[in-house]
Amino acid sequence: MSSNLLGGLNPDQLAAVTAPGSALVLAGAGSGKTRVLTTRIAWLIQTAQVSPMGLLAVTFTNKAAKEMLTRLSAMLPINTRGLWVGTFHGLCNRLLRAHHRDAGLPQQFQILDAADQLAAVKRLLKVLNVDTDKYEPRKVQAFINQNKEAGQRADKVEAWDPYSRRLTELFAEYDAQCNREGVVDFAELLLRSYELLARNALLREHYQTRFRHILVDEFQDTSKLQYAWLKLLAGPDTALFAVGDDDQSIYAFRGADVGNMGVFMRDMGLAEPIKLTQNYRSYSTILDAANAVISGNENRLGKDLWTDAGVGEPIRRYQASDDREEAGFVVEAIRDLHRDGLDYSDVAVLYRANAQSRAIEHALFTAGLPYRVYGGQRFFERAEIKHALAYLRLAANPEDDNAFLRVVNFPTRGIGARTLETLDAAARQGGFSLWQAACADAGKHKGLAGFVRLIEGLRAETANLPLPEVAEVGVERSGLLGHYRTEKEGERRIENLNELTNAASAFASESDDPSLTAFLAHAALEAGDYEAGASASAVQLMTVHAAKGLEFHTVFITGLEEGLFPHENALNEAGGLEEERRLMYVALTRARRRLFISHAEQRMLHGQLRYGLPSRFLEEIPAALVQSLNRRPSPAYTAPAAASVGVRVPQPSRDLPYQIGARVSHPRYGEGVVCGYQGRGAEAEILVGFPKVGDKWFILDYVKLTAC
DNA sequence: AACTCTTTAGTCGCG
């Protein structure tokens, strides 16, 4: 019954779920966003407003798509398999496979992940004899992706200076190479799918009439191209339902355009978004802090989170002398919490930059506390897995030059750079693949002959086998297992290779297309799954970006220093500070019950000691919500003069005779470093850190210090 | 082809 389905929703949630036609839902952190999305889908289907086939739901991550499907199948007695619910990339892949002819692609096109793409760019630059000092492969790759994400082909790029013109040429050459080889990168998946719909009216109208309801999650993260794609799929009678939070837009740097929210309202003729502001996650102290911080941003649609959960505890603030001490503080606090019965996995330690995890990891490790670091290399991105997949790709299609180059001499079989050059020249001259060149030269080169025999044997043997066995045979015949057995650190890799067979089995039983091509696409699109040890009870370490969408009982936000958070690089970008502030907002709203915020006066960064003033974001949290865990209040951040924005060290003045970071000598304690100031006039004090005795406060008027 | 040395860069990162 629908009453059953809609029960327990608050009025705003109910309005969102049952919105007639298109709507924009401004869903604050912890406001039940996923619940609204899934309930709307279930409600639409249950009340027969749409058939499961008339529905399209898009998310950004596989995790979000999976969660939606899981919740949906709990609400509805339907098979979720055929539903068009998935990531932008996953759905585009589906579209392109179904219409590969119209899209101008081979039906078995391969998907290049970021690393594959970079390798392809490097190969191209080499072939074209491009000076890679002037045109760095990474820059070329970024140029290509940025343009594709903006919906621009090389012939549409406006390049006025010689440098951009050359980049644009390289962009065109790169696309030509991809077309020759039948491969598609992530950005291409979207652009090609967009063009397919834009150019083919019949196809477009088919999908426009079919999809009666399109739902989009995390709408603030959509790029221009993604929004254009959505609009192409939506016909005049399609309801577009977008859910997002402009205050949580933290991915502008990778093409997300919050402006899409305003554009969407205008395009759909919507007067107001539906606002979900009741928060079901945190105590009001945490929300008040988050609301106060985010109110510092000018460009926002505007909303305040509230809760009836109660005030909760004050936010604990800690000032550490350096990053090691900060880590020590975090560890001690976690120990106490655990002693009081909190599970380790209920605690998250957040930081702005990955480099900060080292000190915290070290402290946790030394203290013997279990922890897990998010991010880092994912299963399908591991070298041994990519090698094995390359063998499988060659088994399916030996003309795959990318796969060929990856494993032609791995494990080594005496095919060096020289041999490859010959092959490459022959292939380029004859206009055929490296594999064909290799077959032609197999009589002349013993190593090549062995490789050709190996791949042909693999092809013959796997031709009629089901996927899991193809994977098994591929791993065995590749010689990778033998190679890693002789390596010191090879054990872990062998485990991963065995896990690959399991992954293939799991995929074969879950997917409705258990082909090798489908599995390879799956590997590129869902590189992160199959990670072991995810459920263990461990402290969670991650960047603030990685924490988006998650929640924890207790959260530590560390490294709250000017230059680090907000990050100095962001301060030089237009809108950078506002994005950093949204990042802080995301960090704050991850906490359900308890929040610690900390900063260090100095920290080791790039092998150098750096001194950081407390982050301005600390001062943006109302003092009444914060309890300092230090004996003395820490020196406040004061906004720097416009000319010195981004400068980490304040200029000396009458009140501050030494720069922070200056080396000084004290008659009793010897040499030290100036770490901070507090108070004014006669009460002014100076904080000096000494290597042996630690930090000391001195009355500025009395202390005898000399610069050194 | 394997090994060693040097250089270099270093925000965040879905698919």
Added chain:
DNA sequence: CTAAAGAGTT
């Protein structure tokens, strides 16, 4: 500092 990539050596 430190990891990774490129260059140079054996």
